[in-house]
Amino acid sequence: MRLLPFLLFILVPLAELAILIKLGEVIGIAATILLVVATAVIGVSLLKRQGLAALSRARSDVETGEFPVESVVDGACLLVAGAFLLTPGLLTDTVGFSLLVPGVRRGLARWLFNKLMTSGHVYVGGFGAGGGRHGHDAPHQQDTPASDGPVIEGEYRDMEDSEPREPDKPRSDEERSSSPWRK
Numbered sequence: 039m040r041l042l043p044f045l046l047f048i049l050v051p052l053a054e055l056a057i058l059i060k061l062g063e064v065i066g067i068a069a070t071i072l073l074v075v076a077t078a079v080i081g082v083s084l085l086k087r088q089g090l091a092a093l094s095r096a097r098s099d100v101e102t103g104e105f106p107v108e109s110v111v112d113g114a115c116l117l118v119a120g121a122f123l124l125t126p127g128l129l130t131d132t133v134g135f136s137l138l139v140p141g142v143r144r145g146l147a148r149w150l151f152n153k154l155m156t157s158g159h160v161y162v163g164g165f166g167a168g169g170g171r172h173g174h175d176a177p178h179q180q181d182t183p184a185s186d187g188p189v190i191e192g193e194y195r196d197m198e199d200s201e202p203r204e205p206d207k208p209r210s211d212e213e214r215s216s217s218p219w220r221k
Contacts, residue, residue, distance in 0.1 A: 054127030061128070077131040081123030084138050089116050107188045115143040 062070040096109035115137050122134030136142050 050129065051127075054129050057128050058126075074126050074128070074131075077128070077135075078123060078126070081131065081134055081138070082120070084135075085116055085120050085123060088138060089113070092116060105188055105190060111147040112140075112143055115146065 058070060058074070061073070065073075092109045092112040096106035096113070099106035099109060119134045119137035122130040122137065125131075125134075137146075
């Protein structure tokens with residue numbers, strides 16, 4: 039399995055080179071170079087538009103109190119698509135353009151999620167209306183989530199219970215109210 043990335047790193051550029059050489063023989067060198075540049079320019083403009091849309095969806099999700107799972111997955115796929123689109127070659131451009139299709143991104147995300155879930159390396163849990171707690175000392179239990187949205191496990195610390203930075207100097211009311219985490 040460790041050999042696979044190395045082989046891809048060698049074989050993909052060789053395949054790209056072979057395709058470009060053959061295409062250059064068929065349509066000419068100038069047209070081949072123009073095609074590679076055009077796919078990069080078109081791909082980057084589409085990528086920019088979809089990236090801004092994903093960022094806008096993420097902001098609206100956060101504003102409504104939801105975790106932007108779909109936007110994060112879209113952003114990650116768009117990042118990979120951008121890398122493929124900026125790499126010269128028609129093979130990588132094909133992969134990059136396919137990642138710009140929302141249905142392909144969703145299918146890839148669903149496949150990856152299922153693969154991770156069946157591998158046993160992912161724990162999905164949290165607390166629902168019952169107020170269940172997960173932490174280092176809490177047993178992992180099955181809680182019913184309050185909504186159908188994603189549940190993310192995490193830990194928190196109430197800053198009111200923590201010790202001040204300087205034991206001799208307590209925080210003033212002004213310092214406490216200036217925290218960005220307070221409303």
